[in-house]
Amino acid sequence: MKIAVITGASSGMGREFVTQIDRAYGDILSEIWVLARRKERLEELQKEIKTPLRMFSVDLTKDSEYEEYTKALEKLKPSVGILVNSSGFGKIGTFQEVSKGSNLAMIELNCHSLTKVTYDTLPFMKKGARIINLASSAAFLPQPRFAVYAATKSYVLSFSRALKYELTSRKISVTAVCPGPVKTEFFDIAEENNQIAFYKKIVMADARKVVEKAMADAKIGKSKSVYGLPMQAFEILSKIVPHEAILKIMSQWK
Ligand SMILES: NC(=O)c1ccc[n+]([C@@H]2O[C@H](COP(=O)([O-])OP(=O)(O)OC[C@H]3O[C@@H](n4cnc5c(N)ncnc54)[C@H](OP(=O)(O)O)[C@@H]3O)[C@@H](O)[C@H]2O)c1
Numbered sequence: 001m002k003i004a005v006i007t008g009a010s011s012g013m014g015r016e017f018v019t020q021i022d023r024a025y026g027d028i029l030s031e032i033w034v035l036a037r038r039k040e041r042l043e044e045l046q047k048e049i050k051t052p053l054r055m056f057s058v059d060l061t062k063d064s065e066y067e068e069y070t071k072a073l074e075k076l077k078p079s080v081g082i083l084v085n086s087s088g089f090g091k092i093g094t095f096q097e098v099s100k101g102s103n104l105a106m107i108e109l110n111c112h113s114l115t116k117v118t119y120d121t122l123p124f125m126k127k128g129a130r131i132i133n134l135a136s137s138a139a140f141l142p143q144p145r146f147a148v149y150a151a152t153k154s155y156v157l158s159f160s161r162a163l164k165y166e167l168t169s170r171k172i173s174v175t176a177v178c179p180g181p182v183k184t185e186f187f188d189i190a191e192e193n194n195q196i197a198f199y200k201k202i203v204m205a206d207a208r209k210v211v212e213k214a215m216a217d218a219k220i221g222k223s224k225s226v227y228g229l230p231m232q233a234f235e236i237l238s239k240i241v242p243h244e245a246i247l248k249i250m251s252q253w254k
Pocket residue numbers: 007008009010011012013014035036037038039041058059060061085086087088089090109134135136137178179180181182183184185186187
């Protein structure tokens with residue numbers, strides 16, 4: 001039984017990964033396993049794709065719910081060809097404007113759950129399999145007013161790059177996807193109390209295109225997928241200009 005596993009499949013880029021994986025690999029996959037809390041969204045998604053979905057309507061941060069997934073892995077022993085870790089969220093605002101609960105929940109979902117899913121899924125991945133982790137261009141340097149979120153994404157990028165080397169001998173690739181702002185429901189949550197900076201609105205990307213590039217980059221085993229010239233330029237800038245100087249400018253632009 002060959003499958004793909006996608007977390008955060010109920011909206012945005014996770015949902016887009018499901019539709020693109022269905023189109024590209026539907027004929028060789030028995031099922032696509034999708035994880036997210038909103039069951040009705042996962043059921044709607046099934047109507048749009050041909051590959052059977054196995055739905056795990058779970059909160060990844062709640063172990064009692066999450067174990068539905070690990071139990072299914074143990075029972076069915078599938079071969080996981082693609083794992084996409086897309087579940088994640090961010091809250092805009094200074095560290096102290098964002099509640100303590102939300103700051104900790106970002107770390108819990110974006111870092112802890114992503115690590116947990118990867119760890120539990122890896123024993124079911126064989127030569128040629130791919131891991132695609134949703135990091136962000138926020139991983140490239142610290143971000144005032146997005147401090148904890150950016151730190152969680154630095155974790156995802158660092159973890160993914162190291163894991164790629166560890167898995168070279170098993171011929172399993174790991175790609176960290178590092179987009180700038182993408183038009184999804186992400187901002188419904190992120191902008192609950194504070195708006196994103198104006199310059200981020202200008203470079204807002206389309207989820208379909210970001211995922212197309214991520215799929216193509218993962219296919220050729222790239223360690224990082226950065227969509228669009230503005231974010232590619234931002235990555236270079238973050239490598240050559242001292243971070244203190246960039247942070248000064250960024251903290252003045254709201
Ligand atoms: N949009 C952007 O600008 C942007 C840019 C760079 C990186 N990213 C990253 O890309 C990933 C996907 O974001 P997106 O833009 O597609 O946002 P999105 O549309 O809000 O999707 C987030 C997904 O995460 C799931 N999720 C949230 N909390 C969860 C939980 N506790 N347990 C299980 N699933 C949970 C949501 O499903 P339920 O609510 O149904 O649980 C949803 O499917 C995230 O990791 C995000 O940090 C986004």
